[in-house]
Amino acid sequence: MKKIHSAQKTAQHFFLQLIAGLGVVFLAHLFFLNANHLPLFNDKIIATYATNLLLAVIIFLSLFFLRKKYNDQLGFLFLFGSFLKFAVFFIFFLPMYKADGNISRLEFFAFFVPYAVCLIIETVSLIKLLNLPEKPA
DSSP states (O other): OOOOOOHHHHHHHHHHHHHHHHHHHHHHHHHHHHHTTOOSSOTTHHHHHHHHHHHHHHHHHHHHHHTTTTGGGHHHHHHHHHHHHHHHIIIIIHHHHTTTSOOOHHHHHHHHHHHHHHHHHHHHHHHHHHTSOOOOO
């Protein structure tokens, strides 16, 4: 017997996966930095993880609440969300990273790792949400 998931259950799974996924990756990121004797909390690492978490939640909730009214446009709305994340990066983080005239690998990965994790979790959750069977009217 196939189990049918509701939209609310999909949203709950998204939040759990996002928090657990980012938490595990954040700890692994810190472990890597520590193991290589690199500074743990430089490069705005906490701000980048928190910003990506917040933006992922906002984007997913927006898509969740707009899924019925704008079902055919959800892909474009999702792309707009990715554009929003990059805009936040270019407006808030890039100037700080380029202050010394160079973007180091550590600075790049401080933003890109949480961005990639959130993007993967958002994409998988959105696919699940879009593939839910429609309830009869």
